[in-house]
Amino acid sequence: MRVLVRCLAALLGLAVAGVGLALAGETAWAWARPDAGPLVVPWPAWRARLAALSWASPGVRLLAAAVAVLGLLLVLAALTARHRGIRLHSPAPEVSVTTSRRSLARLVGDQVRAEGGVDRARVRAGARTVRVHAASRFDTEDQLRSRVREVAGQAVADLPMPRSPRVAVVVDSARTPR
Amino acid sequence: MTRATRTTPAASVARPIAVERAVTLVVGLLGLLAGVAALVVGAGWLGHGRAARPVLDPLAMTWLAGHAALARVLAVLVGLVLLVLGLAVLVRAVRPERHPAFVLDRSPTDRLRVTPAAVAGAVRADAERVDGVARARARVVGSRDRPALRLVLWLREGTDLRRVWHALDARVLERARQALGVDQLPTAVRLELDTARRQRVR
Incomplete structure (x- = not known):
């Protein structure tokens, strides 16, 4: 998303510069030589067309909807282009240490999968919560849940983090308790 | 910006893109607001008479014709400002990150x-x-x-x-x-x- 926002900003900058150049150039040209016609942009034709269209006409409404949607997409792109890193303790005041969410999920997942009896594990990690989804064929859900909770909790607790995320465990088991 | 960059302002985990984000956000918000405003007018929520008026409103055109010199100066100035701002954003976004000695x-x-x-x-x-x-x-x-x-x-x-x-x-x-x-x-x-x-x- 960060690269996308940089590309978008470059394109928007180019577009804004183009519009500015056209506005200043055409205005100055029309002022200096009123009878010469437009320089590049055929604005008299556009003006005539816009004067004939009402706000309620389908074309105008469609264009307005398209502009609104495009604007919304830009806003969403800008809002989602954040660092989503997870902070660890700083060894020195001017040093900041972070890790990625994917990295944390991989670490927890590897340790949970290394546990015997766990067949599959899927982990999603955030700064506040680590969600583990584990499945087993042989353990009951209660056994699996407590073990996965312990392993995942230990994995998270071993990291030097200022605020350890909460561990949420969901388990699936083929065996039902009798 | 994240907390990581706030506590250590000089060092960031990735290339800072605050300006690029702000530009994208502002242009997006302007587009969103303009589009929604045009839709509201077109739907007749501000009166059916207004919805039926031409987009290039004769009232506005008359006002512009009455203040032609002012409008032209403003248009040229706004155009130049947009040109400079747009180029500045473009250069900033495409320029490779600096690695100082x-x-x-x-x-x-x-x-x-x-x-x-x-x-x-x-x-x-x-x-x-x-x-x-x-x-x-x-x-x-x-x-x-x-x-x-x-x-x-x-x-x-x-x-x-x-x-x-x-x-x-x-x-x-x-x-x-x-x-x-x-x-x-x-x-x-x-x-x-x-x-x-x-x-x-x-």
């Missing part, structure tokens, strides 16, 4: 500079010597007056993070600070955990 001796006659590649290479070699680090990447970023270090470490599976974390400050960064003769070297470190599998006997 360290100036060790600032006297006017002798100037001793260490290239950013040399500093980055030395730090990378030191970092890769830390037990558990499979690969490292270092970059010198920031400005010449406020250089900072950006470091990415790929750790092997099962690495004791606390040991790496201590070695990082006590050995790698301390050596860099000593070599460059500075008390503080703002650094942003990103750790990629569990990237290389431990060797397993088959």
Whole structure:
């Protein structure tokens, strides 16, 4: 998303510069030589067309909807282009240490999968919560849940983090308790 | 901006894009508001008479014709401002990130500079010597007056993070600070955990 926002900003900058150049150039040209016609942009034709269209006409409404949607997409792109890193303790005041969410999920997942009896594990990690989804064929859900909770909790607790995320465990088991 | 960049303003984990984000956000908001406003007018929520009026309203055109000189000056000025702002954003977004050299001796006659590649290479070699680090990447970023270090470490599976974390400050960064003769070297470190599998006997 960060690269996308940089590309978008470059394109928007180019577009804004183009519009500015056209506005200043055409205005100055029309002022200096009123009878010469437009320089590049055929604005008299556009003006005539816009004067004939009402706000309620389908074309105008469609264009307005398209502009609104495009604007919304830009806003969403800008809002989602954040660092989503997870902070660890700083060894020195001017040093900041972070890790990625994917990295944390991989670490927890590897340790949970290394546990015997766990067949599959899927982990999603955030700064506040680590969600583990584990499945087993042989353990009951209660056994699996407590073990996965312990392993995942230990994995998270071993990291030097200022605020350890909460561990949420969901388990699936083929065996039902009798 | 994230908390990481707020506590250590000179060092950021990735290239800062605050301006690019702000530009995208503002243009997006303007588009959204303009589009919604046009839809509201077109739907007749502000009166059916208004919805039926032409987009290029005769009232506005009459006003413009009455203030032609003012409108022209304003149009040229606004156009120039947009041109300059747009180009500034474009240049900023496409320009490669700066990697400043360290100036060790600032006297006017002798100037001793260490290239950013040399500093980055030395730090990378030191970092890769830390037990558990499979690969490292270092970059010198920031400005010449406020250089900072950006470091990415790929750790092997099962690495004791606390040991790496201590070695990082006590050995790698301390050596860099000593070599460059500075008390503080703002650094942003990103750790990629569990990237290389431990060797397993088959």
